[in-house]
Amino acid sequence: MGDSNDTIFGKILRGEIPADRVYEDDRCIAFRDVQPQAPVHLLVIPREHLISLAQAEQQQEALLGHLLLVAARVAQEAGLNDWRTVINTGAGAGQTVFHLHVHVLGGRPMQWPPG
Numbered sequence: 001m002g003d004s005n006d007t008i009f010g011k012i013l014r015g016e017i018p019a020d021r022v023y024e025d026d027r028c029i030a031f032r033d034v035q036p037q038a039p040v041h042l043l044v045i046p047r048e049h050l051i052s053l054a055q056a057e058q059q060q061e062a063l064l065g066h067l068l069l070v071a072a073r074v075a076q077e078a079g080l081n082d083w084r085t086v087i088n089t090g091a092g093a094g095q096t097v098f099h100l101h102v103h104v105l106g107g108r109p110m111q112w113p114p115g
């Protein structure tokens with residue numbers, strides 16, 4: 001990409017700060033959230049720097065599908081039968097890191113609607 005991706009996830013992707021990685025391939029990585037909100041809390045992020053889902057375009061269609069398949073894979077590998085995937089888009093929706101990521105949360109009962 002042509003940008004510096006000066007987000008915390010950019011630093012993780014470049015190996016500048018550590019992360020507890022549970023999966024990686026040529027398009028994405030998955031690692032444990034540093035402030036887990038459930039017994040299992042993983043993040044799946046693309047290597048490509050997309051700021052959020054709002055920035056995604058047709059050319060990212062396959063990548064977005066891949067992120068969801070990896071989310072299911074790491075959830076199952078973590079032993080989950082039930083889990084929640086969350087993508088916060090924009091600060092008003094709770095996004096704090098501006099590199100697209102899929103949360104995978106499980107291991108406790110989930111409430112609906114989310115806060």
Ligand code: AMP
Pocket residue numbers: 008017019032033034035036043087088094095096097098
């Ligand atoms: P969001 O609020 O949807 O943007 O989610 C960002 C997530 O990144 C939060 O759940 C944070 O706990 C998590 N996070 C922030 N820094 C790190 C880090 N260095 N390693 C792992 N997870 C992180």
